[in-house]
Amino acid sequence: MAERKDDLATLLQKPPRRSRGWLWSGAVALVAALAFAGYWLAQAGTSGTEEATYATAPVARGDLTVTVTATGTLQPTTRVDVSSELAGTLAAVEVDYNDSIAVGQVLARLDVSKIAAQVANAEAQEASARARLVQAEATAREVAATLATQQELADKGLASRSNMVTVEANDARARAAVDMARADLTLAEANLALARADLDKAVIRSPIDGVVLNRKAEGGQIVGPGLNDPVLFVLAENLTRMELLANVDEADIGQVAVGQSAVFTVDAFDNREFVATITQVRYASEVTDDVVTYKAVLAVDNPDLRLRPGMTATATITVAEETGALLVPNAALRWAPPRSASGQGAAGLAGLILPSPASRNPPQAVASGRSLWVLRGGVPVEVAVAIGATDGRNTIVSGAELAEGDAVITDQVTQAN
Template sequence: MADQGSEDIARVIAGAKRRGGRGWLLALLLLGLGLSGWLWVGRSAETGGTVYVTEPVVRGDLTATVTATGTVQPTTEVEVSSELSGTLLSVDVDYNDEVTVGQVLARLDDTKLRAQVANAEAALAAARAQLAQAEATQREAEELYETQAELQKRGVVKHSDFVTYEANRDRARAAVEAAQASLTLAEANLALQRTDLEKTAIRSPIAGVVLNRDVSAGQIVAASLSAPTLFTLAEDLRRMQLLVDIDEADIGEIAVGNAARFTVDAYSGRSFPATITQIRYAPETTDDVVTYKGVLAVDNADLTLRPGMTATATIVVTEEKGVLQVSNAALRYAPPQMVESAGGGAGGLVGLIMPAPPGSGSSSAASGKTVWVLRDGTPVEVQVTPGATDGKYTVIAAGDLAEGDQVITDQRDAAK
């Protein structure tokens, strides 16, 4: 650059000699400015016009995580309804009550059903009596038939009379079968009426806690169109689950068995442990954002957590021990590219007199697969293979880096 400036100055002095007079003054002025610029450039080169901000390559443990939000829910939640319509005679449980399997939660008025059961019991008794009568008639018809059959063999009984005894026997057998069918029908009808009577007592299907009670004594329940929800029960609240929405960009990193911790607004500063137990395949789309439901098992032995609490979970997806790491800023760094002038760049006398300001130019795009290492005061580009990241540091799986190498994360003008 100094040689180019010297040639320009020589040309200016030669032209001034030809012009004479004031040309010498102009030549001396240009010579002074040129020397000043040349000295400025030399001094900048000696002192280093660019200061690089660096961070060392470190070796240590790295934990990569994924964040997701969701709600705490019971592992099993059951809505209890009534199969029958009627008036609620009593409600036997309230909010937060613990219940056992089969415990009565409420009772419907069963006056009508008790009458129907009594009627079915009477019909059953009548059917049994009819069967007994039919069986007696059958025995009588069978005996008469056998007697007449012996007499017919001897030729004592006319054939027409024997046919009558045979028909009576067959009718008696048919009457017994009909009576048996009537008895079966009566038994089934009684069982049905008794089942309906038992359903007037609305019982808990699980052991758990009453989360919600939507009815009161005296309220009319109409189950003709759809079964109304009377109670909402949750299974043992000491074992809960956290349902979180995982972004589609993160779903490939998460697997069943990953450990996690989560926080809820109710307990600031406290985190709770959890474990991924299921990742559902069905997508959920909200405002064009696709997520997948993750299920985390939660131990709630102290009953601190309550159903419906909003939680923010941090799921551990990778844990690596003793690995090389660089700052993420180093992977984003790229040195600026100088923009050349239309007249051939910053060379020449004008460039010497008016050098371009430090840092002018456009920055090249960082690929994320290279870092710049400061070696002997000179930036050197190094190809690397990045691995897992925790958002601040990234594991270097391969590359010509060693612990303690100074990677460049930024640069600035020395005068600043």
């Protein structure tokens, strides 16, 4: 009885054979459906055709101007800061803003009462030293005569040796006194010269012909070289000739050179361009906010005095000019046909259903920079060229196989039919 129950339980646990057959039938049907779908997709993919169309531009002959942009400020050709060499009080200020000045013209005067007293003292000392020199020279002549007389007596045997020694000593002392008096006179003359120089410096004069740009001096003001801001006047030489100090980016400085021409604008005159010429390109770099620039100095004519020191200017420097050259758009130098797809898709059933990534997204080509693609008979043809100057939009090219009017390819658009 127990054996029958075990056999019955074993039979109940086994799946019926009919159910297992249905499972196998379903799996085969699914595989067949997937295979058919993959075949249909593959046929659909190969039945369509793709037609490539190209955007082109003609090779044109024309003129090209290459420019560099820089910003800077206008400054006088010669600017001088004038201060007082002496400490003192300003007694008078004799010029104002925008006054025209000449070399040697008085700008301001210091109170000279103390300096005048020093000059008088130095003059007295110089006179005293001169008198002492005269006295010393007279004494020296007297002693020299006594020495000569004593020498004659000694030669005749009428003078003692002790008298001779005394007279010779007196002569040496007299000559030394003359030297000392001369040195004292020299010192007194030097002190007098210094005092008179200070008196002269108490009158502040212009060192140049020009105009007063700024005046910081006022009557009664205490001035001196030891102050925080000792500058009293800012003078500029002839403002009809100025200079523009332009900051050129390090990426452009290699193209900038002395003698190149430029035009610039200022905010005060938006509709007017001013002409300038580069006179200097400085080697020293300047770093501002991690940006490296180099200073270019441009000479500017300012006959009508419209331009003023300190104005901000934007300059366009012409670094290269070509006439009658073959020009192509820069886009033509960047274009190249897509590379052929490499690599295979997935194998087996997945390969039938899923197209390979390369067929969906062909690799992007990279232009060599030494050739162009010209459309000839509807087919792109690579032509070797030499690259010249560029203005950012067009580039000068030359090549034996390139001619004016050739259609260079700048882009490609693929359309499915």
